[in-house]
Amino acid sequence: MKASHRPAPVILLVEDEAGIRRFVRAALEAEGCTVREAGSLERSRMELANRRPDLLMLDLGLPDGDGLALLTELRQWSGMPVLVLSARSDEADKVGALDAGADDYLAKPFGVGELLARVRALLRRAMRPPQAASRIVFGEVAVDLDQRTVTRAGQPVHLTPIEYRLLGLLIAAGGRTVTQRQLLAGAWGPNHVEHAHYLRVYMAGLRRKLESDPRLPAHILTEPGVGYRLVLEALNDARRPGSE
Amino acid sequence: MTPDPKRPPGWLDYAKAALAVIAIALVGAPLLGQFDLANIAMLFPLAVLFAAIRLGRGPAVFAAFLSVALFDFFFVHPHFTLAVSDLQYLLTFAVLLAVALTTAELAARLRRERDSAEARGEEAARAQLAVESERLRSTLLASLSHDLRTPLTALAGLAEALPLAGPPLPAAQAELAEAIRAEALRTHALARDLLDLARLQSEAPHLALDWIAADELVGSAVKSRAHTLRTHTVTLELADELPLLRADAVLMERVLCNLLDNAVAHTPAGGQITIAARATPTTAPATAPAWLEIEVCDNGCGLPPGREQAIFERFVRGAEPRLADAPDRAVESTRVRATGDEGTGLGLALVRAVIEAHGGSIGARNRPSGGAAFTLRMPLPAQPEPPPPEAPTLSASRNT
Structure with a gap:
């Protein structure tokens, strides 16, 4: 995968709340990731098309539409790992995201430790050669x-x-x-x-x-x-x- | 005035009908001699029509007969008797009566239909209003929920990310950052519980109903509270082959977690917490079980005597938290600060709201041996068809 010959994995963070973007960015950068931000669906489509990130972190409720729509589009051309951010009690959202091809979800409010653990696990999986352990x-x-x-x-x-x-x-x-x-x-x-x-x-x-x-x-x-x-x-x- | 359609006509309505007929007779009197009697007779159905529309069917029929009587008495020769000299007037009476009665019937039916259409219209308007206000309520709750919780999520995260933004914080500052995070999480939990309560107390709360295995529910609740429960001994007493519940899995797990938090908060470290689940028949043991009972018991300080039901109520009214008068309240607030999330003081109110939204009930009592017992009863639905049996093949043979 791309990430294996890049110095730092690139993460696209799609979230409309600036405060959440700021702390997620701080946490991911401290972990050695490069973070791109998008606050709307339109902006994230551009980001996805221009510079294929290694991982997409996707908030479902965006001002210009539903994050699920973006996920469904993405899954038609890419298998990149997707971590969905969702409000804690919206189980239906989580199920919808997983069924639409999200790899994992993180319930808000989430801690930095949990966030980094999920991101690491997803990046590791994506970089691992496809042959599975027997x-x-x-x-x-x-x-x-x-x-x-x-x-x-x-x-x-x-x-x-x-x-x-x-x-x-x-x-x-x-x-x-x-x-x-x-x-x-x-x-x-x-x-x-x-x-x-x-x-x-x-x-x-x-x-x-x-x-x-x-x-x-x-x-x-x-x-x-x-x-x-x-x-x-x-x-x-x-x-x-x-x-x- | 139009009478109330539900009220039967009173004597006053009959009097009014009589007056109407007399008025017509008075109008007709000067015409006698100038007009044909048959034409004068045509005036009387007007009184009947008035009575039918304004006074109802009974007064209209009364007016019809009175019309014939007065017509005969005053207008038909010989005057001022009910006798009839010319038999052809009997035909006039019959026609007059038939027209008057038909008019009465038609007008009364028209009135009934108008009344019921009005009632339907009012009902539809009321239903529309209810739908609108429910929709407004849920939209309001959803946006409040988002607008309150999103900044709190950011606040908790920012406080945690503080040390990541520069050199490591000195211990005192790190502690303050952690306190900010804990308070933000606590406020988040409070907002969540309040909004969930409001949502559950709406007219038709949305429940994501699914088949739930009670033992699985208990297992996942205990697992998610493993950190809180580590200082206590947890015993499970789950009957074998428990029937499935039809409930909202997420809310039911919250119920058990809240009961576990409550038990831990009021039981000293080293205490015993027991979770039991069993199906209970309503009457004879032969009938299918109707309820699933889940009980969370502890051997802690118990409930304030006589307030076993009030503990569910008081939160709703927003009075001081439960056991505010109990000496170990301080223990709970320390615990809240330690975990930074649970213990909003709405826990038991939420428990009750969830259980009642499912058609169940919850009660609390003090155990004779000490400590509190919370028992929730959930109605059991008819059980679903079990999965089709499997023919042993392939991997089965490999596996043996």
């Missing part, structure tokens, strides 16, 4: 993607085909939240995207088989109102600092 380990569980086998503490674990597909979707997302819709479409097909209760049943099954305490899962986490994500390294603190 063996994934979390907790006591090891998943061999080539052999399609799952073991827990060395013992083979039996997953049903759908359970395996769901686990595969979570692994492929690399720690990001996968929306309910994406999981339902991936595991059962596009006709089942409204059957959220299927996920309740199957996620409970996966947790029983893979989590050491299924009631307090450390790896297969629920993002209420949004979807699920797989965390490889168990956090012993809050699920996502700052996101309720």
Whole structure:
């Protein structure tokens, strides 16, 4: 990727609130990034066309339109990482952004630490060569993607085909939240995207088989109102600092 | 005056109808001899028409009969008796009566339709007004929400970015910057809670309903409060195979988080917090469960006796926060400062608003063994079709 032969990754920050732009810029520049700013859709279209950034940070509510429209356009010609900034309680916005191709979202108000962690993770993913690891380990569980086998503490674990597909979707997302819709479409097909209760049943099954305490899962986490994500390294603190 | 369509005509209306008929008779009297009797008879339906339009159906029918009677009495020979010398007048009476009654019926029907059209119009106007004011309310809330929260987000972020803009801050200044950030976050949380409360108390609050597994809900709430709960022991007592709830996942998680925050705030470090969930039948154990009960218990200082319901109320009225009179209030404010986010004092009011918006109920009580118990009851809907069973194939065989 571009970023690998550039001295500093370029981040386009699309946000209409000057105060937010200012502190995000300060944080990103302290991290060694080059920051371009845009306060409107029109300006961000120009920026995107002129100097392909390595990452787009996108606020959804802009004075001249909806950030989602920009995201949908962008996804027709670019797979650049997109981090969406959204108001904390607007889960529908987050889901819409993820379904439209956003890589991750950050709920306002967010802290500098959380912001930088997300940006680093997205840039790392974008720069990593496309070949994926064939063996994934979390907790006591090891998943061999080539052999399609799952073991827990060395013992083979039996997953049903759908359970395996769901686990595969979570692994492929690399720690990001996968929306309910994406999981339902991936595991059962596009006709089942409204059957959220299927996920309740199957996620409970996966947790029983893979989590050491299924009631307090450390790896297969629920993002209420949004979807699920797989965390490889168990956090012993809050699920996502700052996101309720 | 047009009478109230819902009020049956009174004696006064009948008297007015009679007066109308007498007036017509008086108008007709001087014409006797100059006009044909049949033409004079044509005057009487005017009185009936008046009665039907202004007084209602009953007085109109009364006027119709009275017209025939007066016409016969004063105008038809022999005068001043009801006797009839010429039988052809019986036809005049019949026609007069038929015209008068038909007029009465038609006019009365017209009046009813006009009244109901007016009522419909008023109702439509009221409905329109309600829609408008609800729309105004939600637009106002949305823009307030944005205008209050955006600068607070910026303020918290700017305070945190302060050290990044130059050389590292001296400890005292760093502490002040951190205090600014914490206060901004706290104000943000307060604005959020206030606006959410207002939104939930609107006539038809918007809920993003979804199927929710209670154990999953409890798990994610405990996980998101792991930092706050680290000083306490948390025990989960979740029944197996809990039925699914139909609720707004985000709001329900807020409910549990607020109850957990409340429990932590009023239970000394090292205390015990228990979260239990079970389905309860309404009557006989044989019937399907109708409620899902989730209970958050602690072994802390308990609730002020006799105020078990008031704790949900007082916040709404904006009175002093709960337990303002309790000695450990200071503990809570320290905690608020430490986490910089939660504890706006609206937590329990919000809990109740969310649960009630879902058709559920919440209660609080002191446990006999000490500490408080908050029990929320959520109505259980008919459960959805379970996912189709899977045929064991491919990866299953690999996995065994």
